[in-house]
Amino acid sequence: MNIISCIVVLVAVLPVWGEFTIEQLKSERFAYTVEARDSGLDLSKARYQIGDMVFDRNPFKRRTRAATARKERIWPDGVIPYEISRAMRHWENHTCISFVPRQPHHQNYIVFTIDKCGCCSYVGRRGDGPQAISIGKNCDKFGIVVHELGHVIGFWHEHTRLDRDDHVDIFYKSIQQSQDYNFDKLKADEVDSLGEPYDYASIMHYARDTFSRAMYLDTILPKVIVNGRRPEIGQRVQLSAGDISQTRKLYKCPVCGETLVKEYGELRLGGGVECQWRIIAAMGEILVLNVSTLGLPRPMGECASERDNFVIVRDGYYTGSPILAKVCGDVGSRTIFSTGNRLFVQTRTTSKLSTPFANYIAVCGGHIVGDEGTIQSPRFPENYAPDANCNWVIKVPKKFQVALTFQYFNLEAHKDCVYDRVEIYDGAVADPNNLISKLCGQVNAESVVSKSNVVLVRFVSDSSVQKSGFHIDFVRELDECASNAHGCEQRCVNQIGGFRCECDIGFSLRPDGKTCQSTCGGIIKATNGTFFSPNFPLNYPPSKNCVWQVHADEGYQIIVNFTHFNVEGMKTECAYDYVLIEDEEGGEERYCGDYTQPLVYTSTSNRIKVHFVSDNSVEKSGFAAYFITDLDECRKDKGGCQQLCVNTIGSYRCECESGYVLADDGHNCKEGGCHLQLHDPDGEITSPNFPFDYPKGKTCNWHFVTTPGHRLLLAFEEFALEEHNMCKYDHVEVFDGGDAQAPSLGVFCGNGVPPDISSSSNQLFLTMVTDASVARRGFKAFYSSVCGGELKAEETVGFIYSHARYSDDKYDKKMRCEWRILADAGRGVELRFAQFDLEKEASCDFDFVEVFDGHDRSDEHKMGHFCGDQLPPVFVSTGRKMMLVLNTDDSEERKGFVAEYRSAPPATARPVMKPTPRPSREPVVNND
Structure with a gap:
């Protein structure tokens, strides 16, 4: 287990004190020395370092998450320029901090790098130019980056504040030699906790065994015990409520307003206080803001004075950004467009009402004119939306070309890019004759250069698999080889930002870099x-x-x-x-x-x-x-190999892709290996080599994907892994989503069979990690698809299929499925059926679909009851909830249905449900 800087793995093990008392452990200290060094962008040259914090001066004249007390270390306006972007939105979502791309006028900014210190950074703003934040090996986890950014913002470690002895015990005998200075309490002239109570849950707090001499020894423990347990410390999951509150105090965030990163949203007045909103779209998107000030009182003075009852919209990220519009009370509505991907909105009103006054939406694509810039897929770096169709027209000055560089690119893969893709055209229209490149899958640092000064970048995604998308930089590019001014004697090769001379075969370039010699x-x-x-x-x-x-x-x-x-x-x-x-x-x-x-x-x-x-x-x-x-026998039809063909001298051999092994015929492949994508609605999985011992030192994963609108149920039949009370060695972990970044549903090891595990969506991700020591028999498990579940209605369309094998097979007998759909507050749910084929019967008592306005399955809320093959009407809920029910009996089965749902404005009235006509040939008995 690697321990990187101050980031450690939480181990909930009771301390083993041996021959030492608590008082002895707390008083025992080790000597240490700190070598004086210069600092700058090279963090390893900083004069002092404590854990993951580096300093230009003596660290024993400073403090920790207790916020910084030095006002010069506060970033002006809460704006922190950066040059290499990582996950920063978590801080922005909960505070008024803004991370923005560094511009030439920014003298002080942060630069992400990899330094010998691993995970470390300066505390607060240095104030003398660029400052480094190191995200080294194994440091690029979400919580670790959030922690390091906390130092950049101005926070120290929570356990070093002045009052820490009232809240935690430090056990110096358990600390690694020469590391006890990391646990020293800070000085009064450096610490300012801003009146916030001690926060065990802070993301800036050490874990109980940080810098421990052995894994069973604790170095720091909370004094308080609640219900027989000490509070957990050292979490690296998310900002705590205390972290958020202290940041808002430190940067004087308004009590009203927030950072909005969703694709659409609503802004509400603050009820008599000043409010600020920071709205952020993906790079390459613009924001459309609709403002209505009819609910604002008239200003007491001139609108330009900005005294009261005004709305100011700025084209950027803070109070210094250019003003796009200044609207005062009771003047009507305005629609405002950003030029970039950010808007800053300020309001001040005398009204005590908290009423909506604006809504916004992020628009994918647009026209971009400039020398350089960036475009990103919607929601980047999160998974892009399904059914996207974005078009960016990029124009640079005449006589230049457009050079595109793919800094990051991860789309659904296909050999012909028929699903999700990026298309690049020379010119402003999608003319197939001017197609420069069509890309999908994963692309590493590829560059594309146009012939003209205009390109069209088109991004298309389908409704199935979504990936993390792309980040593309563009610059204007001059083709120096197109003129005779390059001076190359034989050949000129254009490059982004310049050119180079080359010579024909049999010649070499002279030292002047332009002429050639034999x-x-x-x-x-x-x-x-x-x-x-x-x-x-x-x-x-x-x-x-x-x-x-x-x-x-x-x-x-x-x-x-x-x-x-x-x-x-x-x-x-x-x-x-x-x-x-x-x-x-x-x-x-x-x-x-x-x-x-x-x-x-x-x-x-x-x-x-x-x-x-x-x-x-x-x-x-x-x-x-x-x-x-x-x-090369592999050039034609891959030599008859199903997946991979490897040419050898005089012959060839077949190989298989990751997750598959070669069948006995030497040409075909079958499932196996250690990385599997499973798209069947049900099946069986086993650990590698099962029922024999699994291999050592392996990381395996299984990605389960079933039909939209269905969940996955995972049931273990056999389970035998190396034992550990915290599963630190060999273990299986299950995640509620499509990758290991999704919420964890459990970590398992030992010989106990885990309980059945159910996903909340149509994806489940399982990892198995083994170390280099003990190996066991492994596991055998079955997975299946379960209809129904909780669904979130968004602006983009989601899908519900009646059964997991829709289009391949008819639905099953005796199905009882409920889909509960929920939209954001103030929105409704729209439901429409694209396909519909259920058993037909006059009263729809056998196989039927029901739609309810809300999650209450009662006749009062019923919006419809259907069977047969006629498409039901479109439904819109009056509130944010809707429920869809499927019921089948044990006789006839049909094709089923496909339904589409999305967020929409709520209906003003519920449709009247007419009773389903019943046949008159026999009485109907209600036994409910």
Whole structure:
């Protein structure tokens, strides 16, 4: 178990004191030294460090989450510029803090980096330029980043405030040597707790075993015991109520208003107080704000004086942003558009009423004119919305091109990108003849350059799988190679932000970087052959640049065997002399160092370029290379392999993708391995190697996805993992969603069979982690789909299917399903049926669907009772709740239904439910 800086794993183990008393443990201390160092962006050079906090001065003249007492450490207007964005919205959601992209006028800003300290940062604003916040290995967890940002904002660790001895005990004997200074209490001139009580739940609090000498020893414990238990400390899940309250006090946040990050929302007056709202959309989106001041009293003075009864809308993130509109009471309605993805709204009114005065919606896409900028998928970095269709037209000045760089890209994958995709067109319209690129799946740091000064970026998603989306930066780009001013003698290659000169095969670039000279290399067209470094076997000369181009017949690969290889370098750092092999399909390998065994390279195409580069310093004996060509059996129909084909010299072999293993026929694949995507409504899973011992040192996951509108039920039949009372070693964890960031439903280990586990949506995620020591038999479990559940109605359409195998099979007998749909406050639920086919019967007593206005299943709230194959009407609830019920008997089954639901304005009246006509041929007896 790695312990990173001040971030530790919570271990709820009773302390084992052994021969020491509590008083001895509290009084025992270890000596330590702190080396004075300079600081800056390099956190490791800070003069002092305490846990994950670094300082330019003596830390024993400072304080902790107790907020900072130095006013110069408060960020002006609560605005913190940054250069590398991570998860910051949690702080913004609950406080008036704003994290914004750094602009040239920002002199002080934070820079995310990876430093030797792991997870660490300065406390508050340094005030002398950029300051680093290190998110090192294993630090990129949500709660850890929130904690480190707490230091940046100005908070210290909770346990170091002045009154901590009234609330916690520190056990110095249990603390690692030279780490006890992390537990020192702070000085009065540095600490200001702003009147807030001690907060055990603070995200800035140490855990009970932080810096512990052994996992069974506690270093800090709460004094208070409630119902026989001490409060939990050291959580890294979310901000506590105390964290939020203290931040609002520290930055003087208005008591009214909030940060809004949803795609739409409503703003309400504060009842006689000043309010501020910060509205944030995804990068590349704009905000449309509809303001109505009819409910505001008239101002007592001029509207421009901003004394009272006004609404100010600013195009940005704080009080210094440009004003888009200033609206005073009782003047009507206005619609206001942002130019970017943020709006700042201020109000002040004499009215004591808390009434709505504005609503907003984030609009995906738009026209962007500028030299540079960013666009993001809706909700980024959260999963994008289903059924999105966004179009950005990006225009840069004439005579320039548009260069797009994909900083992050993760969409639903498909070989033809038919589901979710990004399309890039040259020009402002989606002309297939001008399509530059169509992308889906995962893309790493790819760049696309247009021919003209306008591009259309189109994002389309379907209604099924959603991923985390994309972050694309754009800049204006000048094609220096299009003119004759570049000065390249032979070839000019345009690059984003510049260009480079290249030479033809057999020539190398002179030191001036533009002219070429005859040199080693050449074009080789043969089934086999050799080539050598200059002067081989003697040392090669300095400052050489040789290129060999090897051509084989179509459908063949090239295998290069370096029988001798000795080139300056350390193998992993080929910065001086090196051999670079480029494949025609885009792959490349770079080699340097001394290889005592033959070095073999295999191409993926029938053409390669071999570059040899030497600098002007150290020379070695170089290389001797022999190459042959081999028919690539995998190029045609993958050699008959179902998934992956790997070419070998004279033959080939089949392999399988992650989560699958090769079948006995050597060509097909079957489920297995350690990472599975399961889309069947039901099935069986087992741990690797079950019923034999699972492998050690593995992390496996199973992602279950069933039909929308259904939940998943997971039932373990057998279970045997390594035991530990906190499941620290081998364990299984189940998450209520599509990945390990979803809420946890339980962590399990040992020999006890876990209880049945049910998801709240149509996705479930299971992980199994094993360490390098003990292995057990593992587990066997069954999963199945369960109809009904709790659904959230949003602006985008959601789907409900009558049964999990809809379109593949008819619905089951004796189904009893209830879908409870809930919209946001002030909104209603709209329900419409896209497909409908149930058993037909005059009174609809056998198989039927019922719709209720609310979650009360009574005749008073019933909006409809249906069967047969006619589509029911569209329903809109009068409140925020609606319920859909499906009931089937034990006789005839049909295709079922597909229903669509979304958030909508509520209906003003409930439709009158007419009694379903019954046949007159026999009496109806009601036995309820």
